[in-house]
Amino acid sequence: MSDTTAIEFKNVSRVFSVKQEKLVAEVKAVDNVSLEIRDGEFFSLLGPSGSGKTTSLRMIAGFDRPTSGQILLYGQDVSNLPPYQRDVNTVFQDYALFPHMTVGENVGYGLVIKKIAKSEIQKRVDDMLDLVQLVGFSGRKPAQLSGGQRQRVALARALINHPKVLLLDEPLGALDLKLRQQMQIELKAIQQRVGITFIFVTHDQEEALTMSDRIAVFSQGRIEQVGTPSEIYEHPSTQFVAGFVGVSNLIVGEIAKRITGSESKFSIRPEKIRLGLAGDQPEADTFTADGRVRDVIYLGLYTRYLVELDGGGDLVVVEQNLKTTSMDVMKAKNQQVRLFWKKEHVSYLGD
Amino acid sequence: MLNRLSTYFYLRPKVVLTLFLLPPLLWFLVVYIGSLITMLINSFFYLDGFTGKVVHEFTLKTYAKLFDPTNLQIFSRTTIMAASVTIACVIIAFPLSYYMARFASKRMKTFLYLAVTLPLWSSYVVRVYSWKLILAQEGIISWFAHLIHLNWLLDLYLQLPGIGGPSLSISATGIFIVFVYIWLPYMVIPIQTALERVPKSLIEASGDLGATPAQTFRSVLLPLAFPGVVAGSIFTFSLTLGDFIVPQLFGNSSFYIGKAVLTYQGTSGNIPLAAAFTMGPIVIMITYLLIARKLGAFDAL
Numbered sequence: 064m065s066d067t068t069a070i071e072f073k074n075v076s077r078v079f080s081v082k083q084e085k086l087v088a089e090v091k092a093v094d095n096v097s098l099e100i101r102d103g104e105f106f107s108l109l110g111p112s113g114s115g116k117t118t119s120l121r122m123i124a125g126f127d128r129p130t131s132g133q134i135l136l137y138g139q140d141v142s143n144l145p146p147y148q149r150d151v152n153t154v155f156q157d158y159a160l161f162p163h164m165t166v167g168e169n170v171g172y173g174l175v176i177k178k179i180a181k182s183e184i185q186k187r188v189d190d191m192l193d194l195v196q197l198v199g200f201s202g203r204k205p206a207q208l209s210g211g212q213r214q215r216v217a218l219a220r221a222l223i224n225h226p227k228v229l230l231l232d233e234p235l236g237a238l239d240l241k242l243r244q245q246m247q248i249e250l251k252a253i254q255q256r257v258g259i260t261f262i263f264v265t266h267d268q269e270e271a272l273t274m275s276d277r278i279a280v281f282s283q284g285r286i287e288q289v290g291t292p293s294e295i296y297e298h299p300s301t302q303f304v305a306g307f308v309g310v311s312n313l314i315v316g317e318i319a320k321r322i323t324g325s326e327s328k329f330s331i332r333p334e335k336i337r338l339g340l341a342g343d344q345p346e347a348d349t350f351t352a353d354g355r356v357r358d359v360i361y362l363g364l365y366t367r368y369l370v371e372l373d374g375g376g377d378l379v380v381v382e383q384n385l386k387t388t389s390m391d392v393m394k395a396k397n398q399q400v401r402l403f404w405k406k407e408h409v410s411y412l413g414d
Numbered sequence: 415m416l417n418r419l420s421t422y423f424y425l426r427p428k429v430v431l432t433l434f435l436l437p438p439l440l441w442f443l444v445v446y447i448g449s450l451i452t453m454l455i456n457s458f459f460y461l462d463g464f465t466g467k468v469v470h471e472f473t474l475k476t477y478a479k480l481f482d483p484t485n486l487q488i489f490s491r492t493t494i495m496a497a498s499v500t501i502a503c504v505i506i507a508f509p510l511s512y513y514m515a516r517f518a519s520k521r522m523k524t525f526l527y528l529a530v531t532l533p534l535w536s537s538y539v540v541r542v543y544s545w546k547l548i549l550a551q552e553g554i555i556s557w558f559a560h561l562i563h564l565n566w567l568l569d570l571y572l573q574l575p576g577i578g579g580p581s582l583s584i585s586a587t588g589i590f591i592v593f594v595y596i597w598l599p600y601m602v603i604p605i606q607t608a609l610e611r612v613p614k615s616l617i618e619a620s621g622d623l624g625a626t627p628a629q630t631f632r633s634v635l636l637p638l639a640f641p642g643v644v645a646g647s648i649f650t651f652s653l654t655l656g657d658f659i660v661p662q663l664f665g666n667s668s669f670y671i672g673k674a675v676l677t678y679q680g681t682s683g684n685i686p687l688a689a690a691f692t693m694g695p696i697v698i699m700i701t702y703l704l705i706a707r708k709l710g711a712f713d714a715l
Contacts, residue, residue, distance in 0.1 A: 163638060172623050224624065
């Protein structure tokens with residue numbers, strides 16, 4: 064990674080006109096977004112569907128154009144360049160492999176278009192298939208491949224041009240969980256090997272946390288927060304981020320004031336809370352809250368407790384089952400407890 | 415009773431399948447294949463020129479007649495016409511189908527579908543005769559040419575050998591125009607269906623990998639739409655090969671295959687020669703399909 068900026072969004076908006084009956088409504092898919100993505104970064108655009116992440120990606124690729132604002136690729140304004148004049152390549156959600164071509168022809172397509180010598184194409188296609196571990200599949204048709212294999216072909220096809228930036232549009236969405244986790248690790252490894260900036264669109268927060276150097280969280284066409292996975296997870300800056308990335312307890316108003324002494328709302332992760340007996344004394348720099356365990360859910364690896372606070376409101380607490388068994392944790396039900404968490408683990412949220 | 419019957423059928427899916435397939439299979443074997451075989455057999459008989467009766471003896475004499483220079487000319491004239499009509503239909507149908515498949519709103523698409531197929535609702539004869547009026551010497555085209563003082567150009571065009579004639583309504587060009595008009599729907603619909611099945615992301619992927627729109631058209635869109643083009647061309651090509659009304663109405667004395675068949679079997683009772691003539695288009699179609707397969711028309715199916 065270097066300090067060079069690979070992609071820069073300058074106040075980019077994309078407005079769609081939606082015709083319904085006789086009314087024309089304007090939908091702001093992307094709303095005044097400014098963003099910088101560094102050279103060599105694995106950068107994720109994370110958000111629910113309709114949050115503007117895919118539209119942003121499509122504008123980088125050139126399939127869509129900003130209504131206003133600028134998109135710079137290594138300093139060059141590419142806002143109005145067609146896709147074939149941009150040095151970026153895309154891995155599509157549905158892979159978009161050409162069904163009438165073999166795997167080898169698919170991977171070599173970008174080079175054939177550039178009219179590169181056949182022997183050179185052959186060599187680079189072989190290198191690419193080697194990179195994605197598909198040696199020997201060159202002669203097959205996409206229809207003869209499994210989902211995971213198609214995904215690798217799509218990746219190889221997009222990487223063969225050595226693009227400045229690789230765009231990935233939810234490429235793992237169609238794979239089953241195990242394959243997806245395996246591909247997450249592989250994708251990250253490939254990115255580190257080729258050293259190309261990856262921009263990865265996903266709605267899966269775990270996926271984003273696993274792979275990214277930095278994440279931009281999108282909601283309703285705007286960016287809520289940009290940061291490293293740990294910054295996003297440990298210190299969400301808005302209520303939306305706290306709720307969308309991982310599980311959070313949100314505490315507002317009177318209860319917040321009673322716990323922290325300030326009325327501003329805050330979030331606390333369930334796994335940061337320690338469950339103690341009623342009357343236990345807190346250590347330094349710790350917040351406490353009293354309550355009663357209303358429900359206990361034993362999940363094998365950990366147990367989830369639902370605690371009803373004395374002043375009203377619920378808190379979810381998660382504890383790993385280090386020594387406890389399912390029998391032990393069940394005893395906690397209906398017990399009066401005291402909850403402890405470090406002050407540093409609290410994220411105060413803006414609006 | 416009914417219950418037992420349904421259980422019986424449930425346990426024997428093959429019996430059900432046979433029952434369902436029996437009517438279409440009979441129809442297909444007797445009416446389609448049967449008549450083709452009858453025709454094939456007839457083509458190996460010959461007409462005794464002296465008695466005017468068909469002699470039921472195996473001979474290749476009738477086929478040999480197909481290779482007379484006049485008959486060969488009929489074949490080549492018809493094939494060239496069918497090929498030109500097909501090419502013209504592809505050129506007109508492709509952009510229209512592309513617009514329908516990619517850009518048209520739902521309402522526009524319905525409208526275009528109707529507009530393309532609507533002529534098929536009216537009688538073939540009526541449509542063909544109205545073209546007779548349009549193309550006639552006193553017709554609207556000639557009138558318009560006069561209006562913009564280009565009638566000299568039309569006259570010059572009509573003097574061209576092979577495609578001209580006394581007027582547009584009696585010329586190979588007239589036949590060509592009417593054929594393109596009546597067969598166009600059969601080209602639009604299969605191409606449109608094929609294009610509709612090409613995912614938009616394939617077009618985007620091609621552009622993304624550096625292909626200009628022209629390159630994308632050549633290496634992605636056309637190969638994937640090709641089965642549709644071939645399906646459409648089977649219609650336009652074979653329908654043109656066999657049609658006898660349009661050449662009859664718009665042609666001069668030069669024969670086309672359909673007209674030749676009609677004349678031989680109707681006027682002169684030479685059923686063997688008519689049958690042999692009909693084998694011509696079948697052989698031409700088979701050759702055409704083989705070439706199409708060689709070109710990879712069915713690879714994407």
